[in-house]
């Protein structure tokens with residue numbers, strides 16, 4: 073496994089060294105964004121739908137406790153066992169406990185970013201349980217012992233030849249055969265076998281409905297269904313923010329989710345689960361893992377509205393040019409940069425700065441999270457808490473002092489436009505990162521203020 | 532109508548011609564323009580870097596310079612946005628509020644307040660347009676490609692009045708240029724790559740000039756163009772709208 077670089081800017085510069093691959097990554101994701109635009113523009117009521125989704129989520133977050141308890145009661149009535157996990161470790165222990173009870177050794181798992189967040193695969197592997205990720209993209213990155221680089225398109229950092237090499241190495245496919253159909257079929261053959269021989273299935277949850285106790289899992293490959301139906305144990309894992317009040321609200325979210333994600337009108341499989349079938353056990357693990365903390369942060373509370381569509385990834389010009397792994401967090405991209413500092417400020421202090429604050433993320437977000445404003449807010453908090461380092465703080469202080477004082481400002485401006493030396497981009501030497509690939513503006517003979525004083529003072 | 536001219540610090544120091552063009556343009560359109568001489572900076576460079584707590588001095592100085600005018604006009608979407616969103620002073624809350632309300636970015640002042648229909652300018656060249664994200668997505672100077680909304684552009688509305696000007700659009704209509712304040716140095720690699728990608732589209736269109744409402748974006752693009760020894764030049768809107 074490649075070692076993760078724990079600094080976005082450094083990792084991004086490594087990512088960009090391969091210019092062609094970077095171009096390909098940018099264009100592929102831009103293509104997905106363009107498909108999203110097209111799908112959105114086909115619905116005249118698009119902006120109204122976003123408003124509605126946002127309001128439903130806001131409302132739900134304001135009464136989470138009630139809806140979660142309602143959900144638990146209903147799910148219990150349906151014969152589903154509900155578990156509560158306060159953190160990642162408890163989540164992993166609960167799942168391990170269920171599997172151990174049934175002596176389950178082989179597990180198939182459909183996509184769940186929560187289990188990535190909790191590092192469930194590692195945990196179970198350490199306890200001699202094998203987990204196979206059955207989403208094709210996740211299966212590819214799992215074989216490569218990598219993390220998903222994107223929450224909807226986990227292997228988007230890889231090209232066909234990478235997949236071909238990976239499958240050749242692990243599945244013994246023909247060397248150099250890059251045909252998508254051939255590669256997909258080869259994976260399918262292996263995965264079918266895994267589905268049939270597994271002892272238990274784990275899935276994620278896209279929406280959990282309080283009034284019915286049911287939940288919906290969206291996939292394009294049908295792998296969640298296959299796992300859940302072919303196995304005697306189905307464990308579904310969800311962050312507590314996945315709850316929505318009523319089944320009718322699904323009509324809003326299912327219309328938005330995949331249009332935002334890939335430009336499809338709806339996921340190929342939107343599977344509704346309510347109760348275990350005869351002879352099956354169904355479990356739901358509801359996880360906190362820092363979410364309650366985020367809920368308590370006024371400025372960041374509504375980041376919990378996220379439905380993980382990844383539209384903000386695809387539109388983000390920084391994400392497209394730095395790749396998901398540069399965010400060193402299970403959820404990358406703009407929303408990841410808001411969620412990650414909540415979990416660990418020190419480790420993730422770089423992420424809110426991995427943005428130009430262009431605001432495109434906020435515009436595509438189907439649940440109207442003010443993403444770029446939250447990134448700005450995190451910057452303020454992180455600097456206040458001292459995560460910017462003393463050098464940065466000192467240089468900002470100089471800048472603030474000069475700019476607050478007209479006298480110092482005009483004095484320092486006179487000396488060869490020296491005032492601009494306090495600006496981060498303007499030191500004219502090879503050590504200044506600005507200068508690596510950009511020229512500086514030519515300093516003019518006089519500033520506008522000087523010109524104005526000469527020309528206009530006595531008019 | 533008393534108008535104060537707000538010139539962002541880096542424009543004052545590096546691009547005096549943009550400030551001169553803005554002043555002349557407003558005067559040509561019949562405005563009574565003052566330039567408060569002890570103005571410095573809006574405070575955005577600190578705030579976007581996470582140090583909004585250090586901008587009190589800038590805020591105080593800004594309020595001292597700009598109180599009591601009917602309008603404050605500045606040729607920068609980004610700085611104007613920062614002031615609109617963040618200017619405050621606990622000692623003089625009313626004055627701060629008045630400034631937040633009366634401050635305008637140049638193009639929106641021309642289209643919305645002065646309602647300019649005939650600019651009387653001439654610029655017979657091929658021009659590419661770069662609207663800054665702050666101007667577009669936050670001040671709504673143009674419709675946004677992500678949203679399902681009627682198309683409009685205040686900049687194009689004005690540029691279409693300039694004689695001889697041929698406007699060429701990029702395929703990605705409103706992608707960020709990658710300047711981003713301190714981002715341009717803290718995330719140097721991504722910033723440069725974003726700028727190069729924007730420039731490529733304008734080169735493809737074979738434009739002679741790239742124009743926009745924020746010199747910071749244009750300074751970044753200019754830096755890349757010059758390093759590549761390109762003939763394409765950057766000009767602020769004000770310079771084109773003031774061209775005869």
Ligand code: SF4
Pocket residue numbers: 332377378379380381382383384385407433436437438439440441443
């Ligand atoms: S923040 Fe919004 S756009 Fe980004 S993944 Fe979540 S729902 Fe989608």
